[in-house]
Amino acid sequence: MATGGVKHETSQWGFLNSCLLLILVLMIFYCSWVNNKIVTRGYRLSELRKNEKHLIEEQGKLEAELATLKRPQNLARLARQLGLKEPRSGHKIVMP
Numbered sequence: 001m002a003t004g005g006v007k008h009e010t011s012q013w014g015f016l017n018s019c020l021l022l023i024l025v026l027m028i029f030y031c032s033w034v035n036n037k038i039v040t041r042g043y044r045l046s047e048l049r050k051n052e053k054h055l056i057e058e059q060g061k062l063e064a065e066l067a068t069l070k071r072p073q074n075l076a077r078l079a080r081q082l083g084l085k086e087p088r089s090g091h092k093i094v095m096p
């Protein structure tokens with residue numbers, strides 16, 4: 001009777017070891033997947049930061065161009081190019 005109990009106990013240890021091995025393999029796959037996601041998102045973050053830097057530079061250039069275009073002397077020159085003329089004294093409306 002003692003040998004039957006040892007065989008049953010050995011099969012339980014074999015099943016337990018198989019379960020532990022399966023858990024270990026699954027953990028390795030999960031860690032690899034997480035590491036892959038971290039690396040992929042790191043590349044994406046780097047790409048987005050580079051794009052942000054480019055957009056900030058472009059915004060600065062556009063703001064400088066807008067400031068130049070809003071200067072009174074430039075507005076007057078552009079108005080003349082479009083064929084606009086100074087309004088007569090009776091046509092002016094002063095807004096508060």
